[in-house]
Amino acid sequence: MRILVKLEEWILIILMIIICLITFGNVLSRYLFHTSFSFTEEITTNLFAFIIFIGAALLARENGHLGFALITDFLPKKLQNVISFLMGCLTTVFFAILLWYGTEMVVAQFEYKQLTPALGLPEWVMGLAVPLGALLCLFRFWEGYIVNLKSSQEGGEAK
Numbered sequence: 001m002r003i004l005v006k007l008e009e010w011i012l013i014i015l016m017i018i019i020c021l022i023t024f025g026n027v028l029s030r031y032l033f034h035t036s037f038s039f040t041e042e043i044t045t046n047l048f049a050f051i052i053f054i055g056a057a058l059l060a061r062e063n064g065h066l067g068f069a070l071i072t073d074f075l076p077k078k079l080q081n082v083i084s085f086l087m088g089c090l091t092t093v094f095f096a097i098l099l100w101y102g103t104e105m106v107v108a109q110f111e112y113k114q115l116t117p118a119l120g121l122p123e124w125v126m127g128l129a130v131p132l133g134a135l136l137c138l139f140r141f142w143e144g145y146i147v148n149l150k151s152s153q154e155g156g157e158a159k
Contacts, residue, residue, distance in 0.1 A: 001143075004062070008054050008136075015051050019044045039118040046116075046126040053133020056126055056141060057140035060091075088145040095138045102130030 026040040058064075072080045072087075106127045114123035 005058070008058055012051060012054055012058075015047050015054075019047050019051075032149045042116055042118040046096065049126075049129035050133065053129060053136060057133070057136040060137060060141040061144045061147075063144050077152060081149060084145060084148060088142060092138060092140045095141070099131050099134035099138065102127070102134055106131055 022037075022040050022043055026037050032035050060108045072083050075083060109127050110122070115121065116123055116126060150151035
């Protein structure tokens with residue numbers, strides 16, 4: 001699992017570098033040549049969708065979503081476990097729905113041969129951020145839940 005976490009972290013780093021370089025290049029182009037690259041917004045927006053899902057999944061694994069901790073930290077241990085399980089179920093339902101509709105979206109984009117407006121790339125490639133991200137989040141949320149549950153049963157602190 002450590003290798004997968006490192007891979008996710010490196011993907012995030014690389015995508016952020018790409019976004020920064022493209023955006024910086026576009027700003028320089030506007031300042032120096034008084035023209036803008038039309039494709040920069042398309043690329044940065046789509047890469048950002050991947051970044052959001054990968055980042056959310058990593059945070060889920062590390063129990064880094066602040067809202068969950070705020071709800072459960074002040075409750076007795078047994079109630080914390082029950083609430084954590086319910087939150088796990090709710091996040092599972094949410095990401096399962098996102099996975100389902102994201103997959104439908106990607107299939108439709110593929111079938112209709114939709115292309116991105118600026119670069120003319122297949123839209124389904126960019127749309128993969130939704131179902132792949134939802135699948136990754138499903139996996140990481142349950143991984144984090146299981147790690148926290150085991151830690152709670154052992155009497156230790158959760159990750």
